Amino acid sequence: MTTFGKPLQAVETGIPGLVLWELPVHGDNRGWFKENWQHEKMVAAGLPDFGPVQNNISFNDAVGTTRGIHAEPWDKWVSVAAGRIFGAWVDLREGPTFGAVFTAEIDPSRAIFVPRGVGNSYQTLEADTAYSYLVNDHWSPAASYTFLNLADETAAIAWPIPLADVEISAKDLAHPRLADVTPMAPRKTLVVGANGQLGRALRAELGDAAHVEYATRDELDLTSPALATARRWRDYGTIVNAAAYTAVDLAETPAGRTDAWAANVTAVAALARVATAHGITIVHVSSDYVFDGTADRPYTEDDPVSPLGVYGQTKAAGDAIVATVPRHYVVRTSWVIGEGKNFVRTMASLAERGIDPKVVDDQVGRLTFTDDLARGIRHLVETGAPYGVYDLTGSGEPASWADVARAVFSLTGHDPARITGVSTEEYFATASGPVAPRPRNSVLDLTRIDATGFRPTDVDTALAAYLRA
Template identity: 50%
Template sequence: MGSKRTLVTGCYGQLGRAVRALAERRGVAGEFDFCDIDTFDMGDPAAYGQFDWDAYGTVINCGAFTAVDAAETPEGRVSCWRANASGPSLLARTCAAHGATLVHVSSDYVFDGTRALHDEKEPLSPISVYGQSKAAGDLAVMGCPRHYILRSSWVIGDGKNFVRTMWGLSDRVAAGELAQVTVVDDQEGRLTFTDQMAAAIFHLLDAGAPFGLYDMTGSGAVRTWADIARATFEAANGNGDKVVPVTTAAYYASAKGPVAPRPEHSALDLSKLEATGFSPRDWEDELAEYLASLRAELRG
């Protein structure tokens, strides 16, 4: 990554933790600085004066507002745009001024989900506040001459995530607290495990790959959220039959607050990233390993 230091924002999040872990495994963590919103609010122009930006050759932005439904509220909309659009815009301007490389993580939510497979050339078409803010952030980052944008979907890593939530629900069904669980089956995509995203980021930087936008998720079959929930229930308690598939409309029919529209199709074309020499692992293999680790953690 060069002789200069690397700054990682959003270090407490799932991806930030994965980037730190990979840096530690590679023995280069001493060349990194890590921060989160408690010490560096990247959406605040006044916060930028605390750093000597000439010391950094690379900035890896792992920070984001990801509460997609909360983003549809008046308060959430402000926070969402600050983190996902204003912050990346300020980072891009700063990195451009100091000749640094900016790495930024995007989302399948920048698309309306009408295409079965999305590639890097597809026009932006967000249908939610979260998606709109991420699209704006992408456009801002593209203004930095030295940039990598990695577009992801359905992120799973250390911390609260869909699979861990499903495991807990499986336990509640097994204990008789719940009869069954409904999960949407009309949204399709692939999981993105944060260890693979971190590895892809390091690969692009180390390989000196062409700057630009890359799709990055796990490889393999395209599934639904209900499929993933069923696999988790089976691994947890052998009760996958207690996952009842429903439409998105039916699932959110009784929601009390605003609900963000979701893309129906979230699968991303990985061929551009693979052409650089990085082949993401099959996400179902990673899911099996992750479920095994959850069993060891939660069952003792």
């Protein structure tokens, strides 16, 4: 019997992401009414905003009709419009809960959210049962499915009506036992810009897991009109955008300006459209250059942007675009040091060659090493931190570029007094081409990233380790 008057309430099941929902049903002598799917109320109550695109109904004439166990690569909202079922769900995803089982009776006053990769099955307990499910992807023959036999001894589902006495399709009878099931892999992660210094650090951090893909500019053109169909995007859970135009001085030239806007804005907009359309989490790396550097304190994520030059303007525009994606992380960083040519390696080389450089001493910030940045990105995604903007740099005391140079000299066994500090204006006085304006204060506040449980590495510790490598 349908229970009337229950409040909307979520009930955990023991299988991660599989949540049973009690639904308010209002009845009188004419029948009953319920809000079977109400986006605003249900999302506010904790249901994932899973973006259904199709509603299917399976009508079952007889008691005992049994279907499943099917795990599809999409999420489902399962409910009953008429009648009653015994439902059984088995976790068929990779991970520690593989094979976990949950069962429950579902009538019109109950529904259940079934996440991607959890096997779904049911047995009708009343005649003329209408079984309804919303899904967030369209059926495709290219999609990857996982199945489990209804009679699997390991799952040991206690079917109310013995399987020998019910109607089951030949296909369902032929599904494998749990020992022979290939678990459903997680939704894929795509790293764009995989050959850059951050891309290489992400390769090291994320490794060669089967669900992680890396794409270079040659392999995936973000400005191509074909981007929308370049992948089966519903199979992807995360896109990490490690691609960017970072030649800040060259961006001040006519050709550089065009290239900077193409890479940092046009391409980002294309990725944002894909992420929004397919419910993908996008991770976008931003820069301290979105600020003008005039603040007398560290910049927070909520400070208004005020970029000085073309590079900073394109990064600020990209941030604004990514912020429109429902699932997004904008990771602002500064003074990035990774594999390949960079400021730290240059200073170490000058020290070894006996050259005493002049280095800017009126720009202050913190170094960020790419391994730390990659580790922080992974942390945000895997812990499900609240979406939004995060500052992520090395921790510890801010320093000027001249201070960093002196530390490099000292750590490599050279006299730090060989460094001469100069102003930005003096340093660029003899430049032969355009010079981008730099923020004088590039210090970013780390309070928000700290609150997620991530601890950025102290810059002094990281610098010493980098030079030893």
